[in-house]
Amino acid sequence: MHELSLAGAIVDTVERHADGRLVEVVNLRIGRLRQVVPDSLEFYFDFVARDTVCDGARLAIEIVAGQLECASCGTCFALDGPSFRCPGCGSGEVAVIAGNEFEVESLELGETEIDEEAACIART
Amino acid sequence: MHRTHVKVLEDVLDANGTLARANRADFDRHGVTVVNLMSAPGAGKTTLLERSLRDLDGVRVGVLEGDVQTALDAERIALLDVPVTLINTDPSFGGECHLDANMVRSALPEVPLDELDLLLIENVGNLVCPAEFAVGEDFRVMVSSVTEGEDKPIKYPLMFRTCDLVIVNKIDLLPHLDFKLDRFMRNLDAVHDHVPRLLLSAKTGEGVEEWRRWLVEAATRQPQPV
Numbered sequence: 001m002h003e004l005s006l007a008g009a010i011v012d013t014v015e016r017h018a019d020g021r022l023v024e025v026v027n028l029r030i031g032r033l034r035q036v037v038p039d040s041l042e043f044y045f046d047f048v049a050r051d052t053v054c055d056g057a058r059l060a061i062e063i064v065a066g067q068l069e070c071a072s073c074g075t076c077f078a079l080d081g082p083s084f085r086c087p088g089c090g091s092g093e094v095a096v097i098a099g100n101e102f103e104v105e106s107l108e109l110g111e112t113e114i115d116e117e118a119a120c121i122a123r124t
Numbered sequence: 125m126h127r128t129h130v131k132v133l134e135d136v137l138d139a140n141g142t143l144a145r146a147n148r149a150d151f152d153r154h155g156v157t158v159v160n161l162m163s164a165p166g167a168g169k170t171t172l173l174e175r176s177l178r179d180l181d182g183v184r185v186g187v188l189e190g191d192v193q194t195a196l197d198a199e200r201i202a203l204l205d206v207p208v209t210l211i212n213t214d215p216s217f218g219g220e221c222h223l224d225a226n227m228v229r230s231a232l233p234e235v236p237l238d239e240l241d242l243l244l245i246e247n248v249g250n251l252v253c254p255a256e257f258a259v260g261e262d263f264r265v266m267v268s269s270v271t272e273g274e275d276k277p278i279k280y281p282l283m284f285r286t287c288d289l290v291i292v293n294k295i296d297l298l299p300h301l302d303f304k305l306d307r308f309m310r311n312l313d314a315v316h317d318h319v320p321r322l323l324l325s326a327k328t329g330e331g332v333e334e335w336r337r338w339l340v341e342a343a344t345r346q347p348q349p350v
Binding site: 005006009010012013017021028033045084092104108110111 | 137221252279298311315318
């Protein structure tokens with residue numbers, strides 16, 4: 001249920017970049033290694049977005065597959081199943097190259113500026 | 125309708141990371157080593173602390189207790205005569221399932237950092253969420269009890285990959301369970317090869333001395349750069 005906190009953190013991040021303009025789409029990249037449930041995130045996002053620049057915005061979520069690199073033999077491989085071991089040499093010394101992402105990639109803004117005064121009243 | 129595209133490329137948890145670094149800087153300035161103790165609910169974190177914090181070889185230890193509700197755990201720790209600070213995560217909607225850097229930061233004025241060498245942060249019992257939120261710790265330790273089954277490392281890889289030490293608790297129950305220790309270790313190695321591990325029973329005290337030595341060593345270690 002940390003998706004509630006994460007949704008709040010998304011809104012905070014977006015607010016720093018939206019310049020007071022209403023956001024229509026938030027493009028998110030979430031790595032498979034993060035234990036984030038997209039449905040749950042969307043549910044909470046709709047809730048915490050109310051009366052912010054994200055009010056009514058849609059989350060467009062790109063899931064990034066897990067990609068690992070073996071520190072011993074250099075093999076790059078996709079994370080497939082529960083094991084992080086290198087399929088080439090069996091080593092467990094692996095680095096995560098992709099799959100840990102959790103970032104706001106970009107925003108699609110409309111042309112409407114948020115009514116700050118109304119939003120302020122709604123928040124209090 | 126015309127839309128404007130704005131590149132952001134910002135980690136959603138940047139703000140938490142910044143606060144965690146600020147906490148860490150405060151801890152370092154006071155020479156306090158911080159251990160973030162995580163587990164599923166009921167794995168035995170509080171019992172382990174009760175067993176291990178007395179007479180810790182001169183190390184001055186304090187505890188920060190995170191719980192959704194109640195002061196029950198904090199009251200148990202207070203009986204040990206160690207300074208304990210409680211964070212109830214309940215005031216937010218539904219009660220947060222983890223501690224984050226900001227919650228820890230808000231509690232810091234209550235923590236006597238000047239009088240401590242070691243601070244144990246007992247996180248909210250949960251195998252998913254706490255792993256996502258750094259709080260400014262030097263070490264992450266997780267407690268996994270044998271009653272939880274052998275499959276937990278592969279079901280919750282983020283938690284098991286993120287920790288510096290895994291404590292396998294309740295080993296006194298092994299004769300009564302189907303839990304296969306070697307299978308658990310294989311699963312642990314599959315997600316976090318060679319992570320240090322300690323087998324113990326907080327109830328009987330078996331293996332606890334080794335954990336106490338780990339704590340003393342952690343408390344006297346020089347801070348590592350973040």
